[in-house]
Amino acid sequence: MGELDELLSPTAVRALLARLGIRPRKRWGQHFLVCRGVLDKVIAAAELSPSDTVVEIGPGLGVLTSRLLERAGRVLAIELDPLLAAWLRSQLGDHPRLTLVCADALQCDLESMVLAAGGTAPYKVVANLPYYLTSPLLVRLLTSSWSVGLMVLMVQKEVALRLLATPGTKEYGSLSVLVQYRAVPSLVALVSPRNFYPPPEVDSAVVRLQVRTRPPVEVGDEELFFRLVRAAFAQRRKTLLNALAAACPEWGKEGWRERLRAAGIDPGRRGETLSLEEFARLARVSSGASGEAAREVGPGDAK
Numbered sequence: 001m002g003e004l005d006e007l008l009s010p011t012a013v014r015a016l017l018a019r020l021g022i023r024p025r026k027r028w029g030q031h032f033l034v035c036r037g038v039l040d041k042v043i044a045a046a047e048l049s050p051s052d053t054v055v056e057i058g059p060g061l062g063v064l065t066s067r068l069l070e071r072a073g074r075v076l077a078i079e080l081d082p083l084l085a086a087w088l089r090s091q092l093g094d095h096p097r098l099t100l101v102c103a104d105a106l107q108c109d110l111e112s113m114v115l116a117a118g119g120t121a122p123y124k125v126v127a128n129l130p131y132y133l134t135s136p137l138l139v140r141l142l143t144s145s146w147s148v149g150l151m152v153l154m155v156q157k158e159v160a161l162r163l164l165a166t167p168g169t170k171e172y173g174s175l176s177v178l179v180q181y182r183a184v185p186s187l188v189a190l191v192s193p194r195n196f197y198p199p200p201e202v203d204s205a206v207v208r209l210q211v212r213t214r215p216p217v218e219v220g221d222e223e224l225f226f227r228l229v230r231a232a233f234a235q236r237r238k239t240l241l242n243a244l245a246a247a248c249p250e251w252g253k254e255g256w257r258e259r260l261r262a263a264g265i266d267p268g269r270r271g272e273t274l275s276l277e278e279f280a281r282l283a284r285v286s287s288g289a290s291g292e293a294a295r296e297v298g299p300g301d302a303k
Contacts, residue, residue: 004066004091008036010197013061022083024198029130030081032060033154035195038206039067045152045188045208046126048072053119057105057127057137062088068126069095074119078105106136111146122149122211131156131200135175138163142182142211143226151209152188160187160205167275174233178226180276181217183209217280221287228286229279232271240274241267251286259285 006012013032017024024030033039042064048054048071059065059077061084068075069092076099079085085102092098099117101108114123125141125148134155141148155163158171163185165171179185188206193199219225231247232240241260245253260267263281265274274282 004062007032007061007063008034008039010034013197016061020083020087022081022087025081027132028080029058029132030060031128031196031198031200033063033128033195034197035191038189038191038195039064041189042126042128042152042154042206043067043071045206046071046124046150048124051120053114053117053121053123055110055114055123055125055127057125058130058133059088059100060084060128062091064126064128065092065098069098072124073097074117075099076101076110076114076117076119078103078108078113080104105133106140110141110144110148121147123147124149125151125153127152128154131159131202134159138175139178142178148211150211151183152206153209154191154204154206156200157190157203157205160207163207163209168273172272174229177229177276177279179209181215181219183211185209217277219280219283219287221283224287225279225283228283229271232274232279236270236272238270239268240265240271243271 007016013034046054048068050073052072053074053076054068054072056065056068056075056077059079065075065077065088074097077088078101079088080103082102085100088100093100101113111121114121129137141151161171162173162175163179164187165173165176186208188208191204191206193201193203227248228244231244234247235243238246241253241256244256251259257267259282263278263285265278265282
């Protein structure tokens with residue numbers, strides 16, 4: 001697709017950006033992928049077919065966009081930078097299966113935009129994400145009612161480790177619990193800084209998130225569940241009892257002690273040691289939505 005086929009080398013990207021008068025903006029996380037092998041792995045992980053609708057966030061110079069259009073039925077590309085959006089329009093603007101929007105992805109209603117573009121649900125999100133956007137966008141994608149079926153994302157390696165982390169590790173946190181409650185995460189590839197122009201200061205990783213049709217555990221009140229998870233990790237050095245009592249004082253310290261014991265959890269443990277099932281049991285006990293289920297599922301019955 002025109003010049004896009006040539007933009008897989010630092011030299012070519014540098015020359016094009018200079019010609020367009022674009023200086024990569026660090027605050028927007030503009031690091032352009034210049035490795036064909038990594039691009040191939042992203043495409044393979046997305047498992048695209050002509051029936052798929054794909055949302056690409058931060059298409060940049062359009063190298064990934066052109067590959068998505070070769071395999072997917074429809075592509076919605078959301079680009080924040082107006083100069084890059086203008087470049088993309090000059091290269092791909094007349095493509096019948098592409099809808100290009102210049103907007104902030106954090107402010108977009110993806111569901112409405114996909115339907116307006118003639119796309120179908122569930123749809124896939126494939127993106128080389130700007131690093132500043134990763135956590136807030138992931139939270140939005142996973143807590144909304146949008147029909148996202150699969151995500152293949154380039155993220156900072158540190159974030160990838162958090163998504164895949166298990167209880168008791170230093171990477172394990174509230175984002176780990178949220179992602180594993182909503183999706184099945186897997187690592188596709190580790191990516192060196194030299195595979196981008198300009199190279200970032202950190203390593204990256206491609207992750208695949210297969211969104212679950214239903215969570216693996218019953219939590220009762222989801223809003224309360226997420227509140228408890230955030231509270232448990234807010235002050236990692238505190239015991240679970242003290243962290244919950246500080247973040248949710250309305251039930252008092254003794255109230256939390258009773259709830260933890262009813263859920264089969266030692267109040268002296270730290271939040272980072274709790275499994276997804278243990279957080280779910282605590283949420284059920286605390287919400288009162290499934291007290292009997294909480295008694296039936298013992299501490300050793302995690303799914």
